[in-house]
Amino acid sequence: MSKQRKAVSLISGGLDSLLATKVIQEQGIHVEGINFFTGFCVEGHTHAIRKKDQSKEKRNNALWVAEKLGIKLHIIDVIEEYKPILFNPKHGYGAHLNPCLDCKIFMVKKAQEWIVENGFDFIITGEVIGQRPMSQRKETMPIIANESGADDLLLRPLCAQNLPETKAEREGWVKRDELFGFSGRSRKPQMALAKQFGFEDYAQPAGGCCFLTDATYSHKLADLWQARGHKEYEMDDIMLLKVGRHLRLSPDFKVIISREQGEGNFMQGYRKQFISLKTTSHAGPLALIDGRVSEADIELAARLIARYSQGRAEEQVELEVRQLSGETRLIKVKPMLAHEIPKAWII
C-alpha cells in the first residue's frame, strides 16, 4: 500500500484556501490547516469591541473553514516575528502598509519549517495568478517558492496547471490534470467551484486578509510611528488603532475618543496605561491621551472631548481627568466649536 501523503494548507479563512484544500483532500491527501496570526488579521476584533456589531455572528473564518473541511487547524502566533517584515519589507509595501509579498514569503517559510517538524510532505495555498496586484502575479509565484525555501514543495492547486510541475505532481501524490488553471482577477471560477462542492456562506474579504490593506488603518499606524520616531508597536497599539476617533493635537500627543458604548467599555481597560477623560456633567465619550501632555494640553483635549458630548452646545462641560495612578480631578471647559477643530488633527 502506498504511503499516506500529508499536506499542510495555509488557511486564511477566505474562499480560495477553502477550495484549494478541498481539491487536495479529494485526491486522498491528509490535509491539516495552518493559520498565522500577525495581529492585523481581519477577524473578530472590531466585532468584539463595537456594540452595534455585537449582534453579528462573531465567527472566526479560519476555524469555520477548517470545520467545513473537517481538518485540524493550527493557529500560530507570529506577532513578534512579523514585525521586521512590516518594518522593512524587502519587496516594499502595496497600496498601503501591506507588505503582501514579504508576508507571503514569510508564511510559506514558516509552513516549510512546520512540515519538516511534523513530518508532512508538501504545502498548499489558495493563490491564483493575477488575483492580487502585489503578491499574486506570474512573476511573484517563483519568488515566493524560492525565497521561502519551500521550492517545489509548494503547490497551488487552483492555478497549478499554469505553473511548473511541483514535487507532489511529479511523484504522483496528486494528479495534475485534476488541479486547476485559474488566472486573473475574476472570482467566477472560484464561485463555480464552490457551488460544485456545495460551499455557501463563505467569507469574501474585499481588500485582503488583514487591516494593513485598509487606507485609514495604515494612515493611523504611519502616524503612530512618526510620533514615536521609530517603527514599533505592541498588541495594544494594534487594537487601539481599530477603536475610536483618533485626533493628533500636537506632535507630542493624540486623543482617542470612543464613538459608542462598546468602544468606551473596551477603552476602560486602558485607563492604567493612558490618562483618560470622561464627561461628568453630560453623557459623553471616554477618551484616552496617548503621549506626553502639559496642563494646557489636557485642557485643550478636554474642550475637544466636550465637543463630542451631549453638552456640546452648552457654555461649560465638566470632565473627570484620571491619571495613570487612578487619581482623579474635575475640570470645567467650554466645548470647542466645530470650526475650531482643524481638519489636520483628524488621523
Added chain:
Amino acid sequence: MEKISLKLHRMLCPMPVIKVQNCVKMLPPGSQVEAICTDPGVLNDIPAWCRINGHQVLETRREGDEYIVLLQVGDEQ
C-alpha cells in the same frame, strides 16, 4: 487529573484560542482547561476549535463581564 485555569482578560480572538491551544498541547488526555475571557467571541471560537481538534467542551458560561469555557483534552493529541 490536571486542571488548569487560564486568565485571558482583554484578549481578543483569536488570541484566547491560541493560548488555549498552546496550553492543551502540553497536557495529557483527560486534563481540563478553564479559559476565563472577556471577549464574548470565545463562546463560538473555543468550542469550534475543540470540535475541529477533538476536544470536548464541558461547559460555557457567562459571569458578569467574564466568559468562561471549560474543556477536556481529547484522546488523540
